[in-house]
Amino acid sequence: MAIELYFPHDEIDARNPNFDLAADYLELTAFFSDQSRSFTKDLINATEIGADDDYDSVDKEMTDREEILSGAVRRIDGRCRALGTAYPFTLDANGDVLSYVGQDTSYGQAAYILSLVLSHLKAVSPILDGSLVYPTEAEIVELRKYFQYFATAALAAEVNGQAWSFGYPRLDKSNFHKKLTEIWGVFRDGILKTSIGAPDRPQDDQIDVFAARIHPDGLPGFLLAAGQVATGNNWRDKSLRGHLQNVFHSRWFGQQPVTPMICYHIIPFARPDDEFFDDCRVLGNVLHRLRVPYRVAEAQRLHAQGIAIEAFDQLTAAVAWVKAYASRGMAAA
Template sequence: MEDDRHEAADVVLDELEHRSAVVGSYYPFQIRSRGANWSIRCVSTRDRQSNESSTGQECYIFCLLTSAIRDRRIQGQGIPDLERAMARHFQEIASEAAADVIGGVSVSFGWPRKEGTAFRPALQDLNRQLRLGTVHDSVPIWSNGREKDSGIDVVAWREFDDKRPGKLVLFGQVASGNDWTKKSVKADTPRFLSWFSQQPTHHYIPAIFIPFPQHHECAGSSEAAFEDVASAQAWLREQEFGLVIDRLRIVGAAARRLTSSASQSGGNTLTSVREWIDSALNEAKSAA
């Protein structure tokens, strides 16, 4: 029994050290070990300095709490409100991260939109910003009139100096629930593009944004090292979902963008995320 506990503790430590090594200064915890014993503590972000490292740490904590709520490890009367808000905040974080990944700009298109814009007006506004393709002059007869985002939550693109068509374009889906593997932006994008009489692009980068490590359900194998299995599964997911931007990838990308002058709404997003973190932590404390 004692050996089993030590083995389980070693597995946990290996995972924590992996996360720390991958995200670097964006990791919000300090791990201390002495012999067979180790401890972990949260790095305080109470000073609220909006530098890149602390912003990444706050994004990490947000994603961690989102995962805990998803797995029902935090429960309480305030959870429904937190869940509604976390979906909106994570989409904003994903949009900022997408802009950094693509090296350009992004639009948070998913429903519900902050401005409350209906689908077609939002699509026309996106079209004006993207400056590619042509939206149908009238609503297609196959439309059911209830479209929200047609499966596309984030659109990001990078212009070239000549400003001509042939831009780098990313279509992304944001998923924070347990059913994320049942979603694929590669399946939704053709339906989204059917709203254009002239499609903005034929080649694009499909992506999915998730607030947890994509290997979180990897059980390993007795016949191969854990990292080999996790890498093989990541390769397979890319075939199905496109670019998978998980927690360990999103925090750095979001932090760089949110603290840059290029971000249009970085300050507001950070304020909202910080308020949500405080509410989630208070809910966890009251339910403990």
């Protein structure tokens, strides 16, 4: 038995089916199932219920619905190949059964489930809306915090260096200027000085994560990344690229750093391959649901080596939430 989730006919059983959404539907069904599995053929059953009956022939109807199934299976297979052990599901050899295997939940797997849930809050998707397992408002606040911490770990692994969770509110309760001074005390590139007209009470000035791989000589010209973490439906409207190029350094530095910052956008969503090209064109480098969990798994090894990754100790709480959330689904089923 499984929790009853909403099946978005208008996006899946459509002229251009959203295969990522179909794959997500199967993953969420497996995650909340008391047997930790879903059947891919259920996509065909779901499309038949509530269908508009506007097909010219039965053959055309069956062909289109088989294409939905095969498209969703392709996306799931691609996720498995991209994420390896950080993907918390397995697909049987015939592509018939999707199983949730994250009961012992690694950090990477927790990052995936957290991203999956954030992708289906009601402002983004109707799949979880109205169900018995829809997160509370307080939980949603916590989930966004957890994703910020996962994003910090992921960007650390992306540059193979240390990282700071800079987004407001900060875990250490520091204000903007204190935190910026702390970080640039490590970088030692540029001299901080607030320019005339800059905001009096800045929170994070659009930057949620800094990550850097600093050379042993301590000199500038190192790998430095700045990331915007976006979990809302307007994520594509929050490009950081122009702000980094034209505003941030001139606003907060008297002597500007010579080390350029690489722009990152970090999101919990799965993206169609073709559209992803334009995402990167607009936003810079993008870490999404098929990248963040893999990098989080790598960050675990970095942290074990003594690399400083701020808020990494908070990931255990995120893992605990994912485990409890799965149990809630099983109890409600």
